[in-house]
Amino acid sequence: MNATERTPADLLRSALAADPGRPLVTFYDDATGERVELSVATFSNWVAKTANLLQGDLGAGPGDRVALMLPAHWQTAVWLLACASVGVVADVDGNAGAADVVASGPDTLDAARACSGERVALALRPLGGRFPQPPEGFLDYAVEVPRQGDVFTPFSPVDPEEPALIVAGAEYTAAEVVERARGDAPELNLTGPGSRLLSALPYDTWEGLSAGLYAPLTAGASVVLCRNLDRLPEDSLAKRIESERVTATAR
Template sequence: MNASDRTPADLLRSALAADPARPLLTFYDDATGERVELSAATLANWVAKTANLLQDDLSAEPGDRLALLLPAHWQTAVWLLAASSTGVVAELGGDPARADLAVSGPEPEDLEAARACGGERVALALRPLGGRFPQPPPGFLDYAVEVPSQGDRFTPYAPVEPSETFLVLPGGEELTGEAAVARAREDAAARGLGPGSRLLSALPYDNWEGVSAGLLAPLAAGGSVVLCRNLDRLDTASIDKRKESERVTHTATRTAT
């Protein structure tokens, strides 16, 4: 955490500079048994590759609108931070018909909605280990196929201004990069997060609370996140065991404890 950070991408850079090997985002999907742990260096590498994909292969420019039709997932966190890195505006559950680009998960209803986008369309299989689709959806680029060959470092063609819109929430509220960072810091303080805090979040990425708890507030505090999808499949004893094994210090769930 650095007081001069003004965008979510800045927060990631500070985390990387502070301790590249520190686990920054640990993801569980309790429907599949998947567990992925990303250090600051690994997360930054995925973000750089995705930002290069956006800027070079998809020709995205600052201010372009990206309809993000993805659940709470480590790859969704990557796309949010890549949008911040490039100046692309991420719209949570945005209308693909009004967007310049669309990024969809594998659910048929999301893919069908994304087809309304007249620009580039990217699909994520969201399979364990970042696996690709057995058969890519027609009309979409397969993220898992396209991203590995991208560069490991990213430099934007134009500086990303903190005063420009970074995120559009369902309902239409727009947040600039610096407003998102300021709000994330406020949330971190309200939750009692600080350096070394480890927040378990089972909230979806469908509103500010979910994105804040599941990514930005821990990042702003110098902490880390354990992002859990389908946590409701576990009983209380299993959740408690996870909290202990992951050294969780705070939680954010629909029935927070």
């Protein structure tokens, strides 16, 4: 990490410049059998498209609040970095009624309708699939995001000292997210490129967000993000750890 990396978006840009082809996020859902692996380049492309959706079609800008009513999932990780790229506040499991934009999974649509601003629904289906029928009052993320541009430029520079993340009632600036995650990396045994952390922690705490995204990003490492890991037998978990070349775990 260098002095110019003061926001999560800065970290992603550095990762893209260093090694775009390496894995960044590998996602498992042990309720559906889904496995998705995203390289730095592929993840960055999803982030750029989502940031363009946020800034352009949804009209979000610095100071706005985006309620992320989403589980630990690779698309949630994309939204977190897209919010950081635009400069909006990502409010994890936040109050939709107080948000300017809400991004909701299929299980929280009723609560998400409290948002009087723009609403986006994520089906969270394998391969980023869309809803069979778009939920009333929501844009379908899987329909809207592919048409967005592959390059993102914010309308105004992101201020590292402005609020960027709210989780479990605590608010962090973009610079604080980077600094805290960088401090967490050694404790999570992330020693640099080649480190792979398997995380089964939910995204509703700082610890889960750090292990499941931010700390690996600061260390030039990668994350194996596991949802519904409790459904996987221990012997199968051991095989996953071996096959994915996992070097550390957070459970």
